[in-house]
Amino acid sequence: MIARVEIYPGRYHDSVRLMQVSKALQNVDGVADALVAMATELNLSLLADMGFDPATAADAGPNDLIVAVRADGEDAIAAAHTALDDALTHKVAPSGGLDAPDPKTAGSAAAAIGANVVLLSVPGEHAFVEAMEALEAGRHVMIFSDNVPIEQEITLKRYGGDHGLLVMGPDCGTTIINGVGLGFANAVQPGSVSMVGASGTGIQQMCALLDDAGIGVRHALGTGSHDLSEAVGAAATLQALDALEEDPATDLIVVISKPPADPVADKVRRAADACTKPVVVTFMGETTLEDGAGEVLRALGRPPAEYGSWAAPNDEHRPGFVRGLFSGGTLSSEAQFVAAPVLGAIGRHDGDEGHAFIDYGDDEYTQGRAHPMIDQTVRLERLAAAAEDQAVGVILMDVVLGYGANADPAPELAPLIERAVERGAAVVVSLCGTRGDPQGRDAQAEILNRAGASVYLSNAAAAREAARLGTTRSPA
């Protein structure tokens, strides 16, 4: 073993750096022990404790560098000195910028850009804490997440109401503010019609119909699927209605909701009646979105609209039940509302016999997978099965376009539609989209139509057509 102590006068390095350098020397093969340090009193005693002769550094002071190495031979000592030079002259490349780490909460993300809206799609059990923080910071909240306990929704909406903040959701799929869509939303032309809706696809269908009739949309405020429950009492719907009444650039207000519990419906009706602006209330289950859009046109002094449609190339089809394969809950229930008077009883569940309209966007079918508006896998499977099912004569399905939805749904559906038509089934598509949607509404329609489907921009019209086909050639 050789012990070597060298002193480099005036060669200052900071102590932390030198601790790293010492470590580098200790890792050299053949080196038993090493100390690289400024010759302070502490380090001199450390040198002695490590068994080096303190006399070797007797003249050194705090501004002098000590390099002490104990090794099994001259080669190892030399290697240690090479390691020393490497370590002391080591250049570290600048490692990235000085950017802040990504924000970890909605609150800090919002603070980073001065957001006025926080959009949450975290699991429902965690949404309340994030939403409350946003409200306390004076921001509006849209909660896309579902499965938020109702008492938390009530707390959030009460706080929002008291502080002039809108709580859109939980389970709010669609909102449009000044033309910017949040969640599933269609590209709309600027306009002076604004809407309030508890139903996301209801808002989307209304946007699509008005767009096709040449009417622009200013705001579409989603309030969440539970807002019209008795417990929540339309808190956000009433607040939004009030705000649109005050909004100088809104000339007409549309209220869309799922069938409300009666006392709540009354409250919304009374609030609508109290507005000075014209208000069109479309309570799903009492009327259709098409009727609602018609009322809007009347109120604006426009003629009734002929909503776009693409007739099926072939009107022949095998007899059988109507099978509705939906991704939008409101579109599914509206189709049932329209078709039931013609078809009679309509089932709602996968596997139901007879006529059945199923909402594959329902929780029951979305566990562990993306919403069918994004990922069509489940509906593609059901479409393929319906094509082979001789009891099914007519397949009715919705295709929802817009931001957030599947980027190009028609080509995925087309081969299966072709096959269903070849097998003798009729396919009717309710295409919910606007001309400005990124998927290209008319291009999507043409792909579906060429595959053999009839395509309707009005969901009610698609349902009527499916019901007609289901009765004109009904099974024995």
Place this chain on the structure above:
Amino acid sequence: MSDLSHLLDAEPIVATAGTDMLADSIEQQGSAVSRADWRPPVPGTEEALAILAADGRTRAANETAVARMLAVRPQLVDVTVARDVFPDMTDRTFYHAGPPITWERASGPMRGAIIGAMIYEGLATDPEDAEAQASRGDIDLSPCHHHGAVGPMAGVTSPSMPVAVVDDKAGSGVAYSTLNEGLGKVLRYGAFAPETIERLRWMDSVLGPVLHAVLLRRGPIDLQSLIAQALQMGDDGHNRNRAVTSLFLRELGGALVKGADAPVEQRAEVFRFVDGNDHFMLNLVMAAGKLGSDAASGVPASSLVTVMARNGTDFGIRLSGTGDQWFVAPAPPVDGLYLGSFTEDDASPDIGDSTITETVGLGGFAMAAAPAIVGFVGGTASGAVRRTLAMYEITVAEHPMYQIPMLEFRGTPVGIDAARVVRTGVRPQINTGVAGKVPGTGMVGAGLVEAPMECFTQAVNALAAAVR
């Protein structure tokens, strides 16, 4: 209130948490989005977080607590003797760092420091005698934090030791700390060698009285102003106190030179001692921190962390809204750099009250100010900056006086919110020294440690139980 005009008059500015798809689709429309890298909270805190959110007082309570923390103006007013300022201190009482601990559970450096202090106080003749008495229960142990005091590493404070008195120029609080012994074989790292005891005797016979006389002559020294200046000179206030110690010596200089109360040799010794110890000011920075920490205590529903402290066995925290309750978890090992041939095998788990610095926006929270010690954080200055930036996520304020040049003089992140810690999983990071685990060893290194999540999980649940 129904006016939503600030929502409806312009395009929305949106922040998102959750699926990227929703943020993508807003960007697709040409609007800017700020995305949170969101993750679920630490398991076992979901219900407590919901209770606190529903209670609704926590945000305002934290603002109140941090405002009190930041309102103190710590100044060093005196150096006196422990038994004179702690009325409950008997001849056999030893204050220590961290949450309460018994001799049986005490770590190596804690035992070493108690042994050393017993020898220093003349209660024991040698280490064996001290250990025998301590294990018979013939001494009283009590946390410094229970007496308005703080101590670095083992933090052992015994009746004869000189203590600094730091009071609040803007209020009525007062906090105490021992004086720093320097590095090497020192009591706070668990050493009890003859030189250790000898140094302690010199400190009570020369250092304490000289500083007492000097302070009487020149008046109080404003600590906050020194700390604020030092952050702009490369200190973090915890692991690097070279600049603040230099500034302190300048404050002291005139009175020390002029002072006729002590022989010139003694005054020269004091000058050399302070000058030769880059950590001299650590204890005073800690006492200044304790003043802020105490001021922030006792705000109902506040999840602000007022104390983080370790005794080498347990890591403990306290919240403003949960009174004197400690929330403890095993003290973690330190990720460190080691002196000489010491390695992590020689290291005691994390120890000391010096985490009071992180609690008030210094130390690991001011790492970006201290490029000289970036070796602890992977060796790059940008790494140090990122460490500090990460702490803004779990704090509720930015320090009005402690500023970081590298961050365009942004105030350091201050006021740790325990709820944000469990929500984000981001743990407070601490710069610290490392003591040898064998009693009597002394310092073996320095490095970084993160506060254990378990403390925060317990604390948030206790706060939720308190507000319910």
